[in-house]
C-alpha cells in the first residue's frame with residue numbers, strides 16, 4: 001500500500017523538463033528561465049507560494065497557477081523545472097475536485113496546504129476597515145492554520161503523514177449552501193455548524209453564523225479551533241477522544257492553539273446548544289488564577305472523566321488551563337496521553353504512567369503552577385490578522 005502511494009507520488013512529481021538538461025536562462029530572466037506571472041496580486045504572491053494548490057491561481061489564463069511563465073528570450077533555466085512541477089501538482093488537484101466543487105459545479109476559492117484543504121466560498125469578510133474576499137481570506141486562514149498545525153506537530157512528534165487525510169474546512173456565504181453541504185456531503189440535517197471527526201475530518205459553517213458575523217478574525221480563529229479538534233481526531237489513528245472520558249484534553253487543546261495564536265478564545269463548538277457561550281470574554285489567565293484561588297476543593301477527579309459535550313463554560317477554561325500546564329511543563333506527555341485516550345485508558349492510569357502522579361498530585365502541581373505563572377492581567381487579544 002505504502003509503496004504504491006510513494007510510486008504514484010513520484011510519478012506525479014517527476015517533471016517533464018529534464019533537470020539535467022535545463023538551460024541557463026538569460027539576462028532578461030536573471031538566468032532563471034522563467035519570469036513571474038504578472039496577473040497575480042503582488043502582496044498575495046508570497047502566500048500563493050506557500051500553499052500546495054490554489055484554485056484561483058489555477059484559473060490564471062497565463063500561468064494556470066504556476067505563478068511563473070516561460071521566458072520568451074531564452075530556452076529555459078532552473079525555474080522551468082519549478083514551473084513544470086507546479087503545473088503537475090496543480091493538475092492533480094484540478095482532476096480531483098473537492099466534494100463541494102463537484103456538488104455545486106461552480107468555481108470556488110479552494111486552498112490546499114500541508115495539513116488542510118480549505119474552501120472559503122464567501123464574498124466579503126470584514127477585517128478592521130478592510131474587506132477581504134474569500135480567496136484572500138483562505139490564504140490568511142492557511143497561514144494561521146499551518147502555524148497552529150506546526151506547533152501541534154512539534155508537541156505530538158507528528159508529521160503530516162500521521163494524519164490519514166487532510167482536514168477539510170469549509171465556510172459559506174449563505175446558510176442555504178451550508179445546509180446543502182451539511183446534508184449532502186456530511187449527512188447532517190441541520191443549519192448549525194457541523195464537524196465530522198475521525199477518518200475523513202471535515203467541518204462546515206455559514207460565515208454569517210452568530211459569533212462569526214462575516215468577520216475574518218472570528219472565522220479564522222474558529223477554523224484554528226475546529227481544525228485542532230479535527231486533526232487530533234485523525235492523528236495517528238482515527239478516533240475522536242471527545243466522546244470518551246477525555247473531553248478535557250479534546251476541548252483544552254482546541255482552546256489552547258486558538259488562544260496561542262489570537263490571545264483570546266471565542267469558539268465553543270462541541271455542544272451546539274452552547275454555541276453562544278462566553279466565559280470571561282475568552283481571556284482566561286486572570287480568570288483561572290482567581291477561580292482556583294476561590295475554589296479549593298478537588299476539581300480534576302470529576303473534570304478529567306467528562307466527555308466534551310458535557311463541560312460547563314468555566315470547565316472549558318479549566319480544561320484549557322490543564323492542557324496549558326501539560327503542554328508547558330510536561331510536553332512529552334502529550335502524545336502518550338492522546339494515544340492512551342484513543343485506546344479508552346482513563347486519566348488516573350495515564351497520569352500515573354506518563355506524569356508519575358495520581359490525579360490529586362496532578363491537581364496540586366497544576367494549581368501551584370497557575371498561581372506562579374498566570375499574571376492578574378491577561379495579555380491583549382490580537383487585533384489584526
Ligand SMILES: [Zn+2]
Pocket residue numbers: 025026027028029030031032033034071072073074075076
Ligand atoms: Zn530568459
Ligand SMILES: [Zn+2]
Pocket residue numbers: 048054055056057135139
Ligand atoms: Zn490564491
Ligand SMILES: [Zn+2]
Pocket residue numbers: 037038039040060061062063064065066067068
Ligand atoms: Zn498567472
Ligand SMILES: [Zn+2]
Pocket residue numbers: 225226229251254267268269270
Ligand atoms: Zn471546540
